[in-house]
Amino acid sequence: MKFKLVLSFLLLTTCFVAFGQEQQSGNSKNQNASVSEKGLIKISIMYPFAEGKTFNMEYYETKHMPMVAGFLGSNLVKYTIEKGLSNGIPDQPLQYMAIGTFYVKSLSDYKAAVAPHRDAIRADFVNYTNTIPLIFVSEVVK
Amino acid sequence: MKFKLVLSFLLLTTCFVAFGQEQQSGNSKNQNASVSEKGLIKISIMYPFAEGKTFNMEYYETKHMPMVAGFLGSNLVKYTIEKGLSNGIPDQPLQYMAIGTFYVKSLSDYKAAVAPHRDAIRADFVNYTNTIPLIFVSEVVK
Numbered sequence: 001m002k003f004k005l006v007l008s009f010l011l012l013t014t015c016f017v018a019f020g021q022e023q024q025s026g027n028s029k030n031q032n033a034s035v036s037e038k039g040l041i042k043i044s045i046m047y048p049f050a051e052g053k054t055f056n057m058e059y060y061e062t063k064h065m066p067m068v069a070g071f072l073g074s075n076l077v078k079y080t081i082e083k084g085l086s087n088g089i090p091d092q093p094l095q096y097m098a099i100g101t102f103y104v105k106s107l108s109d110y111k112a113a114v115a116p117h118r119d120a121i122r123a124d125f126v127n128y129t130n131t132i133p134l135i136f137v138s139e140v141v142k
Numbered sequence: 143m144k145f146k147l148v149l150s151f152l153l154l155t156t157c158f159v160a161f162g163q164e165q166q167s168g169n170s171k172n173q174n175a176s177v178s179e180k181g182l183i184k185i186s187i188m189y190p191f192a193e194g195k196t197f198n199m200e201y202y203e204t205k206h207m208p209m210v211a212g213f214l215g216s217n218l219v220k221y222t223i224e225k226g227l228s229n230g231i232p233d234q235p236l237q238y239m240a241i242g243t244f245y246v247k248s249l250s251d252y253k254a255a256v257a258p259h260r261d262a263i264r265a266d267f268v269n270y271t272n273t274i275p276l277i278f279v280s281e282v283v284k
Contacts (some may be wrong), residue, residue, distance in 0.1 A: 042224060061284055081284040082184060085249075088277025095278050107227075135230025136237050142203055142223040 055097040056128040075109040179282040186278040197239040198270040217251040
């Protein structure tokens with residue numbers, strides 16, 4: 001009798017452990033699904049390439065972008081940095097040396113958060129580039 | 143003695159089940175980490191905005207992009223579509239009506255996969271736009 005009780009207890013424990021892990025696994029899948037970018041607003045800061053223009057990617061990645069990201073709070077879902085490689089059309093010049101992109105939930109919240117720091121952000125440009133960036137605002141469709 | 147053996151066996155089973163699930167959970171985490179975009183190549187097809195230019199997002203999303211994506215096989219990690227909203231600098235015109243982006247592992251594999259279908263891809267343009275796209279190739283840094 002005691003043996004059967006212990007057996008049942010252990011079988012139940014096994015089931016609960018397995019089920020618990022299964023649940024955890026399910027939750028982590030849901031969390032990933034909620035990170036879908038659809039509907040988010042992208043603010044892309046694009047640094048045009050031209051003869052004589054320079055861009056310090058290391059400074060941009062380790063100092064400038066983290067500084068701006070720090071102003072955005074929970075409105076910021078993620079940010080990305082890309083390095084321009086080439087124009088996809090042969091014999092055409094590279095369009096951008098680099099693009100930094102903030103994925104945010106609200107454009108107006110982004111503007112409100114950045115406004116008080118505009119001078120500090122612009123003053124930092126000379127530390128990594130001598131080009132003037134363009135800003136493109138878009139919405140993630142897919 | 144028999145009881146102790148069964149007990150040990152069940153304890154071991156419990157541990158293995160727990161460990162197995164833990165492993166699975168760990169693997170799924172690794173899979174997510176491997177979906178990190180860092181190091182991937184982005185091929186961004188950018189449709190410039192200008193007076194009188196049109197873009198049919200529904201056709202682009204449901205027909206054109208899936209067609210091209212279908213040519214890319216396992217080299218394609220993901221693709222995104224964004225809709226241009228505004229120029230981030232006040233009183234400046236919108237730069238792009240739309241951008242479609244393929245995230246691939248290898249640029250040369252992308253070129254090789256697309257080359258035999260170039261005519262079909264270009265012939266489809268008139269079905270959703272009257273603008274000529276630009277192509278920007280970049281590498282995800284972060």
